Amino acid sequence: MSYPIVVLISGSGSNLQALIDQSLQGLLNIKICAVISNKAEAYGLERAKLAGIPTHTLNHKSFDSREEFDTELQALIDQYQPKLVVLAGFMRILTETFAKHFEGRMLNIHPSLLPKYKGLNTHQRAIDANEKEHGVSVHFVSPELDAGAVILQASTVIAQEETAETLASKVHCLEHIIYPLAVKWFSEERLTFHDGKAFFDKNALPESGILYNEALT
Numbered sequence: 743m744s745y746p747i748v749v750l751i752s753g754s755g756s757n758l759q760a761l762i763d764q765s766l767q768g769l770l771n772i773k774i775c776a777v778i779s780n781k782a783e784a785y786g787l788e789r790a791k792l793a794g795i796p797t798h799t800l801n802h803k804s805f806d807s808r809e810e811f812d813t814e815l816q817a818l819i820d821q822y823q824p825k826l827v828v829l830a831g832f833m834r835i836l837t838e839t840f841a842k843h844f845e846g847r848m849l850n851i852h853p854s855l856l857p858k859y860k861g862l863n864t865h866q867r868a869i870d871a872n873e874k875e876h877g878v879s880v881h882f883v884s885p886e887l888d889a890g891a892v893i894l895q896a897s898t899v900i901a902q903e904e905t906a907e908t909l910a911s912k913v914h915c916l917e918h919i920i921y922p923l924a925v926k927w928f929s930e931e932r933l934t935f936h937d938g939k940a941f942f943d944k945n946a947l948p949e950s951g952i953l954y955n956e957a958l959t
Contacts, residue, residue: 744773745929755786846935892951
């Protein structure tokens with residue numbers, strides 16, 4: 743039986759596409775039950791429709807508060823009874839109640855080597871700080887922004903002539919490799935969450951999680 747997940751997006755949905763592609767290739771035993779976006783114009787909704795996946799738009803601007811939006815979003819997700827919720831470029835700060843409801847079964851991907859550079863504009867910030875490398879992290883979602891237990895990271899060298907745009911492109915390529923891998927581990931119950939910590943094959947992971955290499959795939 744395929745592992746049921748729900749994906750939340752706000753934009754182009756390239757990580758969603760990576761999940762769809764690997765599922766169709768038989769590399770991921772998942773069923774994407776629904777794709778939900780807070781923006782009707784998100785191209786990721788078209789990707790989902792092309793793959794025959796149910797879609798929903800829930801405009802956060804239609805709600806009086808963050809709490810009201812998250813309550814409605816939570817109810818919508820729960821209708822599908824997913825075992826995992828995947829944030830794939832979902833550009834919303836989540837309330838504590840929402841984060842706790844899905845604790846241990848909600849993943850996010852962030853374009854930095856956490857705990858460095860939480861928040862926005864990570865690529866330019868890494869360049870401005872003269873970092874030698876930059877990358878991406880998959881982590882469990884916690885009430886604190888970009889602070890949940892890190893599962894998996896991948897890094898790339900920052901070249902001398904690097905711009906935020908070229909660095910973002912390199913990081914995107916890494917995202918499309920490690921996010922499906924983390925979802926695969928979770929669906930196989932190799933990846934678990936207990937007491938605020940991530941575990942892989944029942945071993946607690948370090949603060950920076952697992953560093954990706956090709957042998958992991």
